[in-house]
Amino acid sequence: GHIVIMGWTRHTERLVEELRANLSDKHIVLLNTDGPVIRTASITTVRGDPTRTKDQLKASTDKAWAIVVSTGDDSKTILAVLHARRLNPQALIVAEALEEENIDPIRQAGADRVVYTGGLGGDLLASAVFEPSVPRLIADLASSVEGIADLVEEPATSYAGKTFLEALVEAKKTEDKLLVAVVKHDGMIIASPPPDYRIEDGDKLIVLVKSHREKSS
Amino acid sequence: GHIVIMGWTRHTERLVEELRANLSDKHIVLLNTDGPVIRTASITTVRGDPTRTKDQLKASTDKAWAIVVSTGDDSKTILAVLHARRLNPQALIVAEALEEENIDPIRQAGADRVVYTGGLGGDLLASAVFEPSVPRLIADLASSVEGIADLVEEPATSYAGKTFLEALVEAKKTEDKLLVAVVKHDGMIIASPPPDYRIEDGDKLIVLVKSHREKSS
Ligand SMILES: [Ca+2]
Ligand SMILES: [Ca+2]
Numbered sequence: 001g002h003i004v005i006m007g008w009t010r011h012t013e014r015l016v017e018e019l020r021a022n023l024s025d026k027h028i029v030l031l032n033t034d035g036p037v038i039r040t041a042s043i044t045t046v047r048g049d050p051t052r053t054k055d056q057l058k059a060s061t062d063k064a065w066a067i068v069v070s071t072g073d074d075s076k077t078i079l080a081v082l083h084a085r086r087l088n089p090q091a092l093i094v095a096e097a098l099e100e101e102n103i104d105p106i107r108q109a110g111a112d113r114v115v116y117t118g119g120l121g122g123d124l125l126a127s128a129v130f131e132p133s134v135p136r137l138i139a140d141l142a143s144s145v146e147g148i149a150d151l152v153e154e155p156a157t158s159y160a161g162k163t164f165l166e167a168l169v170e171a172k173k174t175e176d177k178l179l180v181a182v183v184k185h186d187g188m189i190i191a192s193p194p195p196d197y198r199i200e201d202g203d204k205l206i207v208l209v210k211s212h213r214e215k216s217s
Numbered sequence: 218g219h220i221v222i223m224g225w226t227r228h229t230e231r232l233v234e235e236l237r238a239n240l241s242d243k244h245i246v247l248l249n250t251d252g253p254v255i256r257t258a259s260i261t262t263v264r265g266d267p268t269r270t271k272d273q274l275k276a277s278t279d280k281a282w283a284i285v286v287s288t289g290d291d292s293k294t295i296l297a298v299l300h301a302r303r304l305n306p307q308a309l310i311v312a313e314a315l316e317e318e319n320i321d322p323i324r325q326a327g328a329d330r331v332v333y334t335g336g337l338g339g340d341l342l343a344s345a346v347f348e349p350s351v352p353r354l355i356a357d358l359a360s361s362v363e364g365i366a367d368l369v370e371e372p373a374t375s376y377a378g379k380t381f382l383e384a385l386v387e388a389k390k391t392e393d394k395l396l397v398a399v400v401k402h403d404g405m406i407i408a409s410p411p412p413d414y415r416i417e418d419g420d421k422l423i424v425l426v427k428s429h430r431e432k433s434s
Contacts, residue, residue: 010316017339023347028285070338094346117342119360121229128236128330129240133398134370137397137423139333149398151351173382177409181354191427195393
Protein backbone atom coordinates (compact mmCIF):
# COMPACT_ATOMS: atom_id res chain seq x y z
CA GLY A 1 0.00 0.00 0.00
CA HIS A 2 1.04 3.59 -0.65
CA ILE A 3 0.83 6.81 1.37
CA VAL A 4 -1.56 9.56 0.23
CA ILE A 5 -0.76 13.08 1.40
CA MET A 6 -3.78 15.34 1.06
CA GLY A 7 -3.32 19.09 0.83
CA TRP A 8 -0.28 21.29 0.41
CA THR A 9 0.82 23.51 3.32
CA ARG A 10 4.11 24.84 4.60
CA HIS A 11 4.48 21.56 6.47
CA THR A 12 4.18 19.27 3.47
CA GLU A 13 7.72 19.50 2.15
CA ARG A 14 9.28 18.40 5.44
CA LEU A 15 6.57 15.78 5.88
CA VAL A 16 7.53 14.21 2.55
CA GLU A 17 11.24 14.43 3.36
CA GLU A 18 10.78 12.68 6.73
CA LEU A 19 8.56 9.96 5.27
CA ARG A 20 11.08 9.33 2.48
CA ALA A 21 13.88 8.99 5.05
CA ASN A 22 11.97 6.64 7.35
CA LEU A 23 9.62 4.66 5.10
CA SER A 24 11.66 4.51 1.92
CA ASP A 25 9.76 1.49 0.56
CA LYS A 26 6.41 3.31 0.51
CA HIS A 27 5.27 5.12 -2.62
CA ILE A 28 3.88 8.60 -1.89
CA VAL A 29 0.95 10.15 -3.77
CA LEU A 30 0.43 13.88 -3.30
CA LEU A 31 -3.17 15.02 -3.79
CA ASN A 32 -3.64 18.80 -3.95
CA THR A 33 -4.65 21.67 -6.16
CA ASP A 34 -1.76 24.02 -5.64
CA GLY A 35 1.50 22.32 -4.64
CA PRO A 36 4.43 21.82 -6.98
CA VAL A 37 4.11 18.87 -9.36
CA ILE A 38 6.64 16.32 -8.15
CA ARG A 39 7.18 13.12 -10.10
CA THR A 40 10.02 10.82 -9.12
CA ALA A 41 10.37 7.06 -8.85
CA SER A 42 8.81 7.22 -5.39
CA ILE A 43 6.52 10.26 -5.54
CA THR A 44 3.53 10.96 -7.78
CA THR A 45 1.50 14.17 -7.84
CA VAL A 46 -2.23 14.01 -8.55
CA ARG A 47 -4.12 17.24 -9.12
CA GLY A 48 -7.39 17.25 -7.23
CA ASP A 49 -9.42 18.53 -4.31
CA PRO A 50 -8.83 16.48 -1.14
CA THR A 51 -12.41 17.15 -0.03
CA ARG A 52 -13.94 15.45 -3.13
CA THR A 53 -14.41 11.69 -3.23
CA LYS A 54 -13.81 11.43 -6.96
CA ASP A 55 -10.46 13.21 -6.59
CA GLN A 56 -9.51 11.04 -3.61
CA LEU A 57 -10.14 8.02 -5.84
CA LYS A 58 -7.72 9.42 -8.46
CA ALA A 59 -5.06 9.05 -5.74
CA SER A 60 -6.25 5.46 -5.02
CA THR A 61 -7.14 6.48 -1.51
CA ASP A 62 -9.22 3.31 -1.20
CA LYS A 63 -6.06 1.19 -1.53
CA ALA A 64 -3.73 3.34 0.58
CA TRP A 65 -1.78 2.03 3.56
CA ALA A 66 -1.71 5.44 5.22
CA ILE A 67 -3.29 8.84 4.59
CA VAL A 68 -1.93 12.12 5.94
CA VAL A 69 -4.24 15.13 5.80
CA SER A 70 -2.80 18.64 6.18
CA THR A 71 -4.96 21.12 4.29
CA GLY A 72 -4.35 24.32 6.26
CA ASP A 73 -8.07 24.55 7.12
CA ASP A 74 -9.61 22.38 9.83
CA SER A 75 -13.06 22.24 8.21
CA LYS A 76 -11.55 21.00 4.94
CA THR A 77 -9.43 18.52 6.88
CA ILE A 78 -12.56 17.13 8.55
CA LEU A 79 -14.34 16.69 5.22
CA ALA A 80 -11.27 15.06 3.66
CA VAL A 81 -10.91 12.68 6.62
CA LEU A 82 -14.62 11.74 6.50
CA HIS A 83 -14.43 10.82 2.81
CA ALA A 84 -11.10 9.03 3.21
CA ARG A 85 -12.40 6.93 6.12
CA ARG A 86 -15.51 5.99 4.13
CA LEU A 87 -13.38 4.94 1.13
CA ASN A 88 -10.82 3.10 3.23
CA PRO A 89 -11.82 1.67 6.62
CA GLN A 90 -8.37 0.06 7.16
CA ALA A 91 -5.88 2.81 6.37
CA LEU A 92 -3.96 4.64 9.07
CA ILE A 93 -5.23 8.24 8.92
CA VAL A 94 -3.08 11.01 10.42
CA ALA A 95 -4.36 14.58 10.32
CA GLU A 96 -3.20 18.01 11.39
CA ALA A 97 -5.35 20.19 13.67
CA LEU A 98 -4.66 23.91 13.57
CA GLU A 99 -6.92 24.73 16.50
CA GLU A 100 -6.95 22.79 19.75
CA GLU A 101 -10.76 22.60 19.83
CA ASN A 102 -10.72 20.73 16.50
CA ILE A 103 -8.61 17.80 17.71
CA ASP A 104 -11.66 15.83 18.86
CA PRO A 105 -13.89 16.59 15.84
CA ILE A 106 -11.10 15.50 13.48
CA ARG A 107 -10.68 12.29 15.47
CA GLN A 108 -14.46 11.76 15.37
CA ALA A 109 -14.39 12.20 11.59
CA GLY A 110 -12.17 9.12 11.42
CA ALA A 111 -8.54 10.11 11.98
CA ASP A 112 -6.52 7.61 14.02
CA ARG A 113 -3.95 10.20 15.07
CA VAL A 114 -4.29 13.97 15.22
CA VAL A 115 -1.26 16.25 15.50
CA TYR A 116 -2.04 19.67 16.96
CA THR A 117 0.62 21.93 15.50
CA GLY A 118 -0.87 25.22 16.71
CA GLY A 119 0.48 25.17 20.24
CA LEU A 120 4.03 24.15 19.52
CA GLY A 121 5.13 27.33 17.77
CA GLY A 122 4.11 29.41 20.76
CA ASP A 123 5.84 27.05 23.16
CA LEU A 124 9.11 27.29 21.24
CA LEU A 125 8.95 31.08 20.87
CA ALA A 126 8.48 31.36 24.62
CA SER A 127 11.33 28.95 25.38
CA ALA A 128 13.57 30.98 23.08
CA VAL A 129 13.17 33.88 25.52
CA PHE A 130 14.22 32.10 28.71
CA GLU A 131 16.05 28.90 27.68
CA PRO A 132 17.25 29.28 24.08
CA SER A 133 18.92 25.88 23.79
CA VAL A 134 15.65 24.03 24.44
CA PRO A 135 13.80 24.95 21.22
CA ARG A 136 16.95 24.18 19.22
CA LEU A 137 17.21 20.73 20.82
CA ILE A 138 13.50 20.08 20.29
CA ALA A 139 13.69 21.02 16.60
CA ASP A 140 16.64 18.64 16.24
CA LEU A 141 14.88 15.80 18.07
CA ALA A 142 11.70 16.21 16.01
CA SER A 143 13.48 15.76 12.69
CA SER A 144 15.38 12.68 11.62
CA VAL A 145 16.92 14.43 8.62
CA GLU A 146 18.12 17.60 10.39
CA GLY A 147 20.60 17.95 13.22
CA ILE A 148 22.63 15.49 15.22
CA ALA A 149 20.14 13.57 17.31
CA ASP A 150 16.81 11.84 16.91
CA LEU A 151 14.09 10.37 19.11
CA VAL A 152 13.04 6.90 17.98
CA GLU A 153 10.55 4.37 19.30
CA GLU A 154 11.75 0.79 19.73
CA PRO A 155 10.68 -2.40 21.52
CA ALA A 156 12.01 -2.69 25.06
CA THR A 157 12.55 -6.45 24.72
CA SER A 158 16.24 -6.56 25.56
CA TYR A 159 15.66 -4.57 28.75
CA ALA A 160 12.58 -6.41 29.99
CA GLY A 161 12.88 -7.28 33.68
CA LYS A 162 15.49 -4.62 34.38
CA THR A 163 14.90 -1.44 36.32
CA PHE A 164 14.92 1.84 34.41
CA LEU A 165 18.19 2.84 36.09
CA GLU A 166 19.88 -0.45 35.10
CA ALA A 167 18.63 -0.12 31.53
CA LEU A 168 19.64 3.56 31.39
CA VAL A 169 23.23 2.75 32.39
CA GLU A 170 23.51 -0.30 30.13
CA ALA A 171 22.09 1.46 27.05
CA LYS A 172 24.39 4.45 27.56
CA LYS A 173 27.49 2.30 28.14
CA THR A 174 27.04 -0.33 25.48
CA GLU A 175 25.23 1.49 22.70
CA ASP A 176 25.59 5.19 23.58
CA LYS A 177 21.80 5.51 23.54
CA LEU A 178 19.83 7.56 26.02
CA LEU A 179 16.55 6.07 27.25
CA VAL A 180 14.06 8.91 27.60
CA ALA A 181 10.63 7.36 28.12
CA VAL A 182 8.65 4.14 28.34
CA VAL A 183 5.50 3.67 26.25
CA LYS A 184 2.98 1.26 27.75
CA HIS A 185 0.81 -1.11 25.74
CA ASP A 186 -2.14 1.31 25.83
CA GLY A 187 0.00 4.16 24.49
CA MET A 188 0.55 5.87 27.84
CA ILE A 189 3.94 7.57 27.95
CA ILE A 190 6.04 7.54 31.13
CA ALA A 191 8.69 10.18 30.52
CA SER A 192 11.85 9.56 32.55
CA PRO A 193 10.45 6.75 34.73
CA PRO A 194 11.67 6.49 38.34
CA PRO A 195 15.01 4.65 38.87
CA ASP A 196 13.34 1.51 40.22
CA TYR A 197 10.61 1.33 37.53
CA ARG A 198 10.71 -2.22 36.17
CA ILE A 199 10.56 -2.49 32.37
CA GLU A 200 8.05 -5.04 31.07
CA ASP A 201 8.06 -7.16 27.98
CA GLY A 202 5.65 -5.39 25.64
CA ASP A 203 6.78 -1.93 26.72
CA LYS A 204 8.30 0.27 24.09
CA LEU A 205 11.10 2.75 24.67
CA ILE A 206 11.61 6.23 23.30
CA VAL A 207 15.34 6.51 22.82
CA LEU A 208 17.59 9.44 21.93
CA VAL A 209 20.08 8.23 19.30
CA LYS A 210 22.82 10.05 17.45
CA SER A 211 21.84 10.73 13.90
CA HIS A 212 24.40 9.50 11.38
CA ARG A 213 22.19 10.08 8.39
CA GLU A 214 23.54 12.53 5.84
CA LYS A 215 21.35 15.56 5.46
CA SER A 216 19.20 14.96 2.40
CA SER A 217 18.82 17.81 -0.02
CA GLY B 218 11.73 45.94 31.77
CA HIS B 219 8.64 44.42 30.16
CA ILE B 220 8.09 42.01 27.28
CA VAL B 221 6.50 43.29 24.06
CA ILE B 222 4.78 40.70 21.88
CA MET B 223 4.28 42.02 18.36
CA GLY B 224 1.60 40.53 16.13
CA TRP B 225 -1.22 38.11 16.79
CA THR B 226 -1.06 34.61 15.27
CA ARG B 227 -2.29 31.19 16.26
CA HIS B 228 0.92 30.86 18.30
CA THR B 229 0.43 33.94 20.43
CA GLU B 230 -1.97 32.54 23.01
CA ARG B 231 0.37 29.69 23.99
CA LEU B 232 3.35 32.05 23.84
CA VAL B 233 1.69 34.30 26.42
CA GLU B 234 0.69 31.34 28.57
CA GLU B 235 4.26 29.94 28.62
CA LEU B 236 5.81 33.32 29.36
CA ARG B 237 3.36 33.88 32.21
CA ALA B 238 4.25 30.49 33.67
CA ASN B 239 8.01 30.95 33.41
CA LEU B 240 8.61 34.68 33.77
CA SER B 241 5.77 35.64 36.07
CA ASP B 242 7.45 38.87 37.21
CA LYS B 243 7.56 40.38 33.70
CA HIS B 244 4.73 42.57 32.47
CA ILE B 245 3.59 41.69 28.94
CA VAL B 246 2.45 44.25 26.38
CA LEU B 247 0.62 42.90 23.33
CA LEU B 248 0.95 45.08 20.22
CA ASN B 249 -1.34 44.11 17.36
CA THR B 250 -4.26 45.25 15.25
CA ASP B 251 -6.48 42.20 15.46
CA GLY B 252 -5.98 40.09 18.58
CA PRO B 253 -8.37 40.05 21.53
CA VAL B 254 -8.02 42.96 23.93
CA ILE B 255 -6.55 41.46 27.09
CA ARG B 256 -6.09 43.64 30.17
CA THR B 257 -5.06 41.99 33.42
CA ALA B 258 -2.65 42.94 36.20
CA SER B 259 0.19 41.49 34.14
CA ILE B 260 -0.94 41.94 30.52
CA THR B 261 -1.75 45.11 28.58
CA THR B 262 -3.05 45.25 25.01
CA VAL B 263 -2.00 48.13 22.77
CA ARG B 264 -3.70 48.55 19.41
CA GLY B 265 -1.16 49.29 16.69
CA ASP B 266 0.77 48.10 13.68
CA PRO B 267 3.99 46.30 14.71
CA THR B 268 5.70 47.53 11.53
CA ARG B 269 5.22 51.24 12.46
CA THR B 270 7.72 52.99 14.76
CA LYS B 271 5.09 55.26 16.30
CA ASP B 272 2.97 52.25 17.24
CA GLN B 273 5.99 50.40 18.62
CA LEU B 274 6.60 53.43 20.86
CA LYS B 275 3.02 53.19 22.19
CA ALA B 276 4.10 49.79 23.56
CA SER B 277 7.28 51.35 25.06
CA THR B 278 9.38 49.11 22.83
CA ASP B 279 12.37 51.37 23.54
CA LYS B 280 12.26 50.37 27.22
CA ALA B 281 11.46 46.67 26.78
CA TRP B 282 13.56 43.89 28.26
CA ALA B 283 12.53 41.44 25.52
CA ILE B 284 10.57 41.64 22.26
CA VAL B 285 8.91 38.66 20.58
CA VAL B 286 7.82 39.12 16.97
CA SER B 287 5.32 36.68 15.44
CA THR B 288 3.30 38.44 12.74
CA GLY B 289 2.41 35.53 10.46
CA ASP B 290 4.26 37.19 7.57
CA ASP B 291 8.05 37.07 7.31
CA SER B 292 8.36 40.41 5.48
CA LYS B 293 6.34 42.18 8.19
CA THR B 294 8.40 40.41 10.84
CA ILE B 295 11.59 41.73 9.25
CA LEU B 296 10.29 45.30 9.21
CA ALA B 297 9.07 45.04 12.81
CA VAL B 298 12.45 43.64 13.93
CA LEU B 299 14.36 46.40 12.09
CA HIS B 300 12.38 49.15 13.80
CA ALA B 301 12.51 47.43 17.20
CA ARG B 302 16.26 47.03 17.02
CA ARG B 303 16.70 50.69 16.07
CA LEU B 304 14.52 51.80 19.00
CA ASN B 305 16.11 49.42 21.47
CA PRO B 306 19.68 48.22 20.91
CA GLN B 307 19.76 46.26 24.21
CA ALA B 308 16.54 44.22 24.21
CA LEU B 309 16.50 40.52 23.55
CA ILE B 310 14.62 40.11 20.26
CA VAL B 311 13.11 36.71 19.42
CA ALA B 312 11.29 36.29 16.12
CA GLU B 313 9.42 33.58 14.26
CA ALA B 314 10.42 32.57 10.73
CA LEU B 315 7.74 30.86 8.67
CA GLU B 316 10.08 29.96 5.81
CA GLU B 317 13.52 28.45 6.30
CA GLU B 318 15.15 30.86 3.84
CA ASN B 319 14.04 33.80 5.98
CA ILE B 320 15.91 32.70 9.13
CA ASP B 321 19.08 34.55 8.12
CA PRO B 322 17.40 37.75 6.85
CA ILE B 323 15.42 38.01 10.11
CA ARG B 324 18.61 37.55 12.10
CA GLN B 325 20.32 40.19 9.93
CA ALA B 326 17.45 42.59 10.63
CA GLY B 327 18.43 42.42 14.30
CA ALA B 328 16.79 39.41 15.94
CA ASP B 329 18.98 37.64 18.51
CA ARG B 330 17.10 34.36 18.21
CA VAL B 331 14.98 33.10 15.33
CA VAL B 332 12.60 30.18 15.75
CA TYR B 333 11.72 28.41 12.50
CA THR B 334 8.30 26.92 13.11
CA GLY B 335 7.61 25.82 9.55
CA GLY B 336 9.56 22.57 9.60
CA LEU B 337 8.34 21.19 12.88
CA GLY B 338 4.73 20.56 11.89
CA GLY B 339 5.84 18.39 8.99
CA ASP B 340 8.30 16.49 11.18
CA LEU B 341 5.61 15.69 13.72
CA LEU B 342 3.02 14.67 11.10
CA ALA B 343 5.57 12.27 9.63
CA SER B 344 6.51 10.83 13.03
CA ALA B 345 2.81 10.27 13.75
CA VAL B 346 2.80 7.80 10.85
CA PHE B 347 5.69 5.58 11.97
CA GLU B 348 6.31 6.31 15.68
CA PRO B 349 3.17 7.89 17.16
CA SER B 350 4.47 8.27 20.71
CA VAL B 351 7.32 10.55 19.60
CA PRO B 352 5.25 13.60 18.51
CA ARG B 353 3.19 13.27 21.70
CA LEU B 354 6.33 13.26 23.85
CA ILE B 355 7.78 16.19 21.91
CA ALA B 356 4.61 18.27 22.33
CA ASP B 357 4.74 17.54 26.07
CA LEU B 358 8.44 18.42 26.37
CA ALA B 359 8.00 21.68 24.46
CA SER B 360 5.34 23.02 26.81
CA SER B 361 5.83 23.69 30.49
CA VAL B 362 2.10 24.15 31.08
CA GLU B 363 0.87 21.04 29.27
CA GLY B 364 1.61 17.39 30.00
CA ILE B 365 3.72 15.62 32.56
CA ALA B 366 7.32 16.46 31.65
CA ASP B 367 9.39 19.44 30.68
CA LEU B 368 12.85 20.17 29.30
CA VAL B 369 14.66 22.87 31.25
CA GLU B 370 18.08 24.45 30.98
CA GLU B 371 20.16 24.72 34.14
CA PRO B 372 23.79 25.30 35.16
CA ALA B 373 25.89 22.13 35.35
CA THR B 374 27.78 23.41 38.40
CA SER B 375 27.02 20.56 40.78
CA TYR B 376 28.16 17.99 38.19
CA ALA B 377 31.34 19.75 37.04
CA GLY B 378 34.29 17.32 36.94
CA LYS B 379 32.08 14.24 36.67
CA THR B 380 31.63 12.12 33.59
CA PHE B 381 28.27 12.23 31.84
CA LEU B 382 27.53 8.65 32.95
CA GLU B 383 28.29 9.48 36.60
CA ALA B 384 26.13 12.60 36.44
CA LEU B 385 23.34 10.73 34.63
CA VAL B 386 23.15 8.09 37.37
CA GLU B 387 23.44 10.56 40.23
CA ALA B 388 20.78 12.93 38.85
CA LYS B 389 18.38 10.06 38.23
CA LYS B 390 18.93 8.48 41.65
CA THR B 391 18.94 11.56 43.85
CA GLU B 392 16.60 13.97 42.05
CA ASP B 393 14.75 11.77 39.54
CA LYS B 394 15.97 14.07 36.75
CA LEU B 395 17.11 12.84 33.35
CA LEU B 396 20.13 14.60 31.85
CA VAL B 397 19.55 14.88 28.12
CA ALA B 398 22.19 17.23 26.72
CA VAL B 399 25.11 19.50 27.54
CA VAL B 400 25.18 23.08 26.25
CA LYS B 401 28.68 24.52 25.82
CA HIS B 402 29.63 28.11 26.50
CA ASP B 403 29.27 29.04 22.80
CA GLY B 404 25.77 27.57 22.65
CA MET B 405 26.77 24.30 20.97
CA ILE B 406 24.48 21.48 22.07
CA ILE B 407 25.85 17.99 22.71
CA ALA B 408 22.78 15.78 22.85
CA SER B 409 23.34 12.62 24.90
CA PRO B 410 27.12 13.04 25.33
CA PRO B 411 29.29 9.86 25.43
CA PRO B 412 29.51 8.08 28.82
CA ASP B 413 33.05 9.34 29.51
CA TYR B 414 32.36 12.96 28.46
CA ARG B 415 33.62 15.14 31.32
CA ILE B 416 31.26 17.95 32.36
CA GLU B 417 32.96 21.33 32.75
CA ASP B 418 32.18 24.23 35.01
CA GLY B 419 30.38 26.72 32.75
CA ASP B 420 28.52 24.00 30.85
CA LYS B 421 24.78 24.06 31.04
CA LEU B 422 22.55 21.00 31.08
CA ILE B 423 19.25 20.35 29.39
CA VAL B 424 17.31 18.24 31.85
CA LEU B 425 14.01 16.38 31.59
CA VAL B 426 12.03 17.06 34.77
CA LYS B 427 8.59 15.96 35.86
CA SER B 428 6.14 18.79 35.63
CA HIS B 429 4.21 19.37 38.84
CA ARG B 430 2.68 22.61 37.72
CA GLU B 431 -1.10 22.68 37.61
CA LYS B 432 -2.45 23.22 34.14
CA SER B 433 -3.31 26.91 33.89
CA SER B 434 -6.59 27.83 32.28
CA1 LIG C 1 17.49 15.27 14.35
CA1 LIG D 1 5.24 19.52 29.43
